[in-house]
Amino acid sequence: MNNTNINITPRRQRLLVVDDDFTSREFLRLVLEQSGYEVVAEDGGHSAQQQLLAAGFGAFDGVLLDQQMPGISGLELLGWLEGMAPDLSVIIVSAAGGKHLVTSALRGGAADFIEKPVNARQLRESVARAVALTQNRRRIQQVELAVKELGRAQQWMIQSQQAGGGLKVERYFHPKLEAGGDSFSQFKIGPDHYFCLLTDVSGHDLQAAYLSAYFQGVVRGMLQCGAAVADIFGSFNRYLIEEWNQSSRMAGTLAVNASVAACSVAIDLKLRSVSIFSCGTPVPVRVNAGGGASRVAEQGGCSLGWFPHFTEMPVGGVVAEDERFLLRTDGIDDLADKLGVDPLSIAYRLWCQRGQRGLPELNEADDDILLTIIQLPGGKADADFFFPVVLDQYRSGQDGGIDEWESAWRRSLRLAQPGLPEAAQNHLLTAARTAVLAGVAQAEARAGALKFQISIQPQQRKLRVWVAEAKGLEFDY
Secondary structure (H helix, E strand, O other): OOOOOOOOOOOOOEEEEEOOOHHHHHHHHHHHHHOOOEEEEEOOHHHHHHHHHHHOHHHOOEEEEEOOOOOOOHHHHHHHHHHHOOOOOEEEEEOOOOHHHHHHHHHOOOOEEEEOOOOHHHHHHHHHHHHHHHHHHHHHHHHHHHHHHHHHHHHHHHHHOOOOOOOEEEEEEEOOOOOOOEEEEEEEOOOOEEEEEEEEEOOOOHHHHHHHHHHHHHHHHHHHOOOOHHHHHHHHHHHHHHHHHHHHHHOOOOOOOOOEEEEEEEEEOOOOEEEEEEEOOOOOEEEOOOOOEEEOOOOOEOOEOOOOOOOOOEEEEEOOOOOEEEEEOHHHHHHHHHHOOOHHHHHHHHHHOOOOOOOHHHHHOOOOEEEEEEEOOOOOOHHHOOEEEEEEEEOOOOOOHHHHHHHHHHHHHHHHOOOOOHHHHHHHHHHHHHHHHHHHHHHHHOOOOEEEEEEEEOOOOEEEEEEOOEEEEEEEO
16 A cells, blocks of 8 residues: 655745846845745836736735835835735835835835835834734735625625425515624425524624534434424534534634624424524514504513523414514614614514615614515415504503603604605504593503504505504505
8 A cells, every 4th residue: 555645735825026126136035935934026116017017916925016116116006906815015225214115104004114225123023913914914805805705704694595385485684794604504304394483693703604504504413313493402502512612712713702692483384384583682573464463472582591591481372464574783773762763663674675785774774784575375465464563552651651652653754764754654653642541541541552663565555553452543645
């Protein structure tokens, strides 16, 4: 048996020295080669450009330029390099010192400035710093490229997945950075069974994006093996606490515990049933044929990775064909708190604009934003769908009272439907205020809270207000 030894030796760090003076050029070459560098020397700016273009900018780790050269000066060549290869560090070497020249070199992007006659020790120290700077810039570029590629992959995965079978799923994704921890997937797990998973991983870095993708893969794999959703979530919760966070902390890559907020929706089309588990995400909202909305539960469970024994929030039931489910990550709620509006008013704008980045308020978001709308086959068309923009409940004596509630309604309406006529808005709010004041007193007598909702149908240009369980008011605008 023949053994072949492959010796992979990393290339020596390579420098380009550009100086029209032979003695100076050779001195720089000698000192740098004795220091372990590979040196390519050129006697002018034009030949240096040809060398860089032929070998590739990535073939060099640093460039030393003489300032005073015929044809192309050092500063001119520096400007060209800044445009062509901003990651490549440049040192200006010149006999003509002076504050103006030093300032021009550094403003032009030079890593350092060395005056002739050159001191060998100073030269070695300056080059070592420049080479390290080049390597650091290139590492950052690689990370940025990886983030962009991951972000494009996330966008493609979120927007392109189709569960089939007539299940309609709309997704609107606005990451804070190129990539993030918010994600969504959907797939078929049986003849009439479909599964949707919304996740929100703490953080906005590559680690968060990786953990989100890993979690999605684990869930999908375990479901296909027949595991129950509650068991999958519980298993991953233990993994986060006992393994992921422990190993990340030992590696020094974790400042705070990583956590995963997740909401799953399992759908059986034959039985027309939907089962939802929510752990850490805002509670999903269901909307019926007439636009009446309700939260699927009073509150959800905790994010995975917080406590050894997590509390899931299961919700099951038979649904009508024309119900829709609105799922969102907490980036929408955080932005809503910042703007003083209902989160559903932001969701409405995303839905109306079909995910286009035309909502200026999104620039104020401090977190990723992901909205998903799930509709079973046979539901009504968008032209007949009333989208909720305010959904709340009130009690008498609640902090703020009617004036604060009305102000919040007005802000939500203005964000949801810019250009809404002032007369229609005032008419609706006045009537809603009167109905809520009367309804709160009745609800309090029954030891309950008054449910309140405002919805919009943009194609029909209609506003609807629900007070308690019944649609109370409708306005054209």
